[in-house]
Amino acid sequence: MFESLLSELKPFYEVAVLSHIRPDADCIGAQSGVCSLLEAHDIKYTAFNEDPVPSNLLWMKHARKIKLLEPGSLQGFEAVIFVDGNQYHRFTRKGDLVYEGAPFMSFMIDHHPHPDTKFDVVCSDPTASSTCELIFRWFEQVGLxxxxxxxxxxxxxxxxxxxxxxxxxxxxxxxxxxxxxxxxIGNFTPNEVVDNMADRTMGTVKAMGEVMQSVELTPGGKVATIMMTKEQMEYCAQFGEVETDGFVNQALAINGVEVALFLKESQEDDVRMSLRAKRDVDVNVWARDMNGGGHQKAAGAMFQGSLERAREEALEVGRRHNPDLFRV
Incomplete structure (x- = not known):
């Protein structure tokens, strides 16, 4: 998969490396790996993300060098590597404003299903656990x-x-x-990583308390929903950065729950949905019905409308695909 990738990148004077909006550990870790590989082969690069790196990921190599992606940021780059996302819209909310006037060769490295065919070079394997796993394979091919x-x-x-x-x-x-x-290779213990990742701000802890009070179960108790309003987010942000990644897993851990949905109102007046599932449920098909996508057990979508309407829509989609979950 990666045999010729470095040779294709070397002719470019400087390469941009992008990771997806609302960054998580896989996208920042994979972006870190790509930057290290380019650095090791004397390929000049600049790393971008449209959102700030969460505070509990700033310990990762290169994380503090990641610049904010803005309209015009990509002008002058002849090549762009898109990391941990297989659709252009996963990397910006500003649409063509970011890409306008910046003709470049596009390279995509990702593990999500159904990659967009618009990328010039695609390195995709949906069977991989993560994009970080794919980056390790790249290191294996060029030398550990x-x-x-x-x-x-x-x-x-x-x-x-x-x-x-x-x-x-x-x-x-x-x-x-x-x-x-x-x-x-790293000579570290897993608990060192756990300690870094579990580092929470007071704002995040406050937000978790607010969100968990909203938990609702469908009749039968197999689907759980949690929600967060824009006002709650603004209130909690007074106490520090708010990072909601992982909240949905708390709802999924409830006894008897097979699917969990986390619906969060954004500053752009839409609703971001995170879907998680256990065992035989494929939430990717739920998300795709709502113009989203992801993996079988973990997916995301966006909805234009109120939180309550978004919840109703998501549950209706779920009923169509998995009616057994909604039987009492």
Whole structure:
């Protein structure tokens, strides 16, 4: 998959490396890995994200060098690597404003299903646990001597995030083998990564309290929803940065729940939805019905309208695909 990628990138004077909006450990870890690879091969680069890196991910290598993506940021770049997203809209809310006037060759590295065909070069494997796993494979092909301990720890964190600490169904024997190799190269222990990732601001803790008070179960108790209003977000932000990644897993942990939905009102007056599932439910098909997508057990979507209407729409989609979940 990566055999010719470096040779294709070397002719460019400078490469932009983008990770997706609302960054998480897999996208920042993978972006870190790409930057380290380019650096090791003397390829000049600049890393971008449209959102600030969450405070609990700033320990990752290169994370503090990531610049904010704005209209005009990509002008002058002849090549752009898109990391951990397979649709252009996953990288910006500003649409063509970011890409306008910036003709470039596009490279995509990702593990989500159904990649967009608009990218010039596609490195995609939906069977991989994470994009960080794919970046490790790239290091394997060019030589693991190029993989430094700090980058290894960043890649491990991304794999840990996307596998639910190696508990989700996407954790294959190869996943654990790679994780072990990262531990060996990085000379760290898993609890070091857990401690870094679990570092919460007071704003995040306040937000979790607000959100968990909203929990509702459908009749039968198999689908849980939690919600957060824009006003709640603004209130909690007074106490520090608010990072809601992982909140939906708290609802999924409720006894008897098979699917959990987290609906969050955004500053742009839309509703962001995170969907998680256990066992035999495919929430990716739910999300795709709402112009979103992701993986079988973890997906996301956006909805134009109120929180309550978004909840109704998501549950109606769920009833169509998995009526058994809604039977009492």
């Amino acid at each position: 001597d190029k993989l430094d301990p700090s980058t290894a720890q960043s890649l491990f964190a991304g794999m840990m995030r996307d596998t639910g600490s190696f508990s989700f169904e996407n954790t294959a024997p190869e996943t654990l083998k790679i994780a072990g190799e990262l531990l060996r």
